[in-house]
Amino acid sequence: MNAYDIVKPALFSLPAETAHGLVHSLLGVAGETPLARALADRYVVDDDRLAVEAFDCPFDNPVGVAAGFDKNAEVVPALATLGFGSVEVGGVTARPQTGNPRPRVFRLREDRALVNRMGLNNDGAAVVGERLRRLDAPGPVGVNVAKSEHVSGADAPADYRETYEQVADGGDFFVVNVSCPNSQGFEELQNRDRMAAVLTELQDAGAAPLLVKLSPDLPEPALADAVDLVEELGLDGVVATNTSTERPESLKSPNRVETGGLSGEPVTDRATETVRYVAGRVDVPVVGVGGVATAEDAYEKIRAGASLVQLYTALVYRGPPLARDINRGLLDLLERDGFDSVEDAVGADL
Template sequence: MLYRSLLRPLLFKLPPETAHELALHALSHGLGTGLLRRLAGAQTSFAGLRRFGLSFKNPVGVAAGFDKNGLVAPQLAALGFGFVEVGTVTNLPQPGNPRPRLFRLPLDRALVNRQGFNNEGAAALARRLQGSRPDCVLGVNIGKSRAVPIEEATSDYLASFETVRPHADYVTVNVSSPNTPGLRELQRGDLLTELLGALQRRNRELAEKENGRPVPLLVKVAPDLGAGELELIIDAARAAEVAGIIAANTTVSRDGLLTDSQTVAACGEGGLSGAPLRERSTRLVAALRRLTRGALEIVGVGGIFDAEDAWEKICAGAGLVQLYTGFVYSGPGVARRINEGLAALLERHGLRTLDEAVGCRAEEFAPL
């Protein structure tokens, strides 16, 4: 409440990326994890929540892009998130696109961004994570360096993977950002099979050498896919035996917005996130669930602001959920509120565990 009535109006007076940097700065410098934990209040716990071999305190995570350089993962855990996905990082550090590259559409509770993987690089992230592990599951999201041609993408991803792997509980292969030219080509069946296969082979080789276990690999897909494309992605994911699919990244569509078209056009190109993405991403989650019949873990992301939104994704087939835009609009108490609400929804439906709800309504959502 305090966030929406007091803090958000102040932050929204600033350019969006400045507000974001200010929030990261406040989290990393001003506020200790102990204080944040006290401010966030008592956390709902979900006993026995296991996904791809990892234990989660709760199913609500921070989506990639919020903490690209891994500056505030412990603070995000203290705010009640069950997992944090840092990145996208690329093997080569890169500045991203020129500013402005992030825009708010408050009427639609949405954002448009074309940041273009601005990040300090995989090695800088690895160094930082060595010194500060969050008290929750930590994912690292890797993407292709802009300077590397698409034909050499595999070796570029492999280099990032090797750098971040020792610090990650899971690694996400991002092939779906709309802001790196040609990146989404990698979602094509043949290219994706090669990329995921190469990463999984290296993953297993390294684990064997260290007498350890391979890290779970996930692949993050775009919401702008047809049913045929989706089937090829699932084939590639299963061939490489990845642990799961994150659905979805931002959309290039501008359909159904309440904001006037001039304002939308003024934002220019980029990926749209937030409320307008909700239904599209839920339908993708449901389609994935129907096609995989539970063989792959699904992480639902897109337009989650409250417990009802998270519940919809879970009932469609998501074993875990993530949010970015909902965090910007709803503030630092969002994870706690969603988790409380999810526990209440479980009780209301007479269910004992979240697993009983996962995919229970997958058949009800419209096809893609």
């Protein structure tokens, strides 16, 4: 039993967002005290075989924190001390947003999943941009750039640009979020022409490295269009995938009826299949996200073509040792299968 197993019942007795806020406050404190050193000693796995170079960024290990966990760039150093190789902050919008009314995050405990309809609450790009500029992060920091509320599809390119320009000098890579199911009009944003307009506007603004984050719910023709666009526009990478609006039959928790995006264990295979599809068709790195909770999960996405993986939901269920356990487990799996490094294993099953 680890320390998280002891505090988890107390955290889980609180509403999900309250628990998240508490964990955030603790992480904020931990990142700035001598405790940070002790945490890093405990959780950082330092091994060259884990290093990955992707879209010109050097990652010490392939396990990153997915967008949404640190929406406002407040706990990046603390997450690094927990052993994560990178953090994607955001989604960030041009101005501050309060998001949807609470409750808006739900645990599906029996399914090791979450449903959220946060609605892109964040402090706004000016504040997040300033925080990012002051950050001294050991690993690459991505910024997830999202569409502001009440902005139409036609006005989306200018809106994304406005956000990007405020965070431009604070991020190491930029992820265009066109796949948040809690953002109104998101289906339209994944239409080929709309997506192309947003991406070219950001390229024109100088956004690089530029990645696009896709939904796991895209029907194959739309996914094929998105993949073509990545090649045509020369994007630097793809993040696959965001949360899902689908509800697999297998879900047991009563909270499955809540509206929002599903994440965690039930989306694992779907996300991996999207990684495989995309990685088989593009030459740029793919970041695999969706249900990664163990070294085996991460390894499966890597073998399916992911150069890096990210996670959010498993952090809620498994707590601080997660990145360490995945990184250690990955080293064992690499050794078992005769790979010299993570990079060697990328796409082994393609």
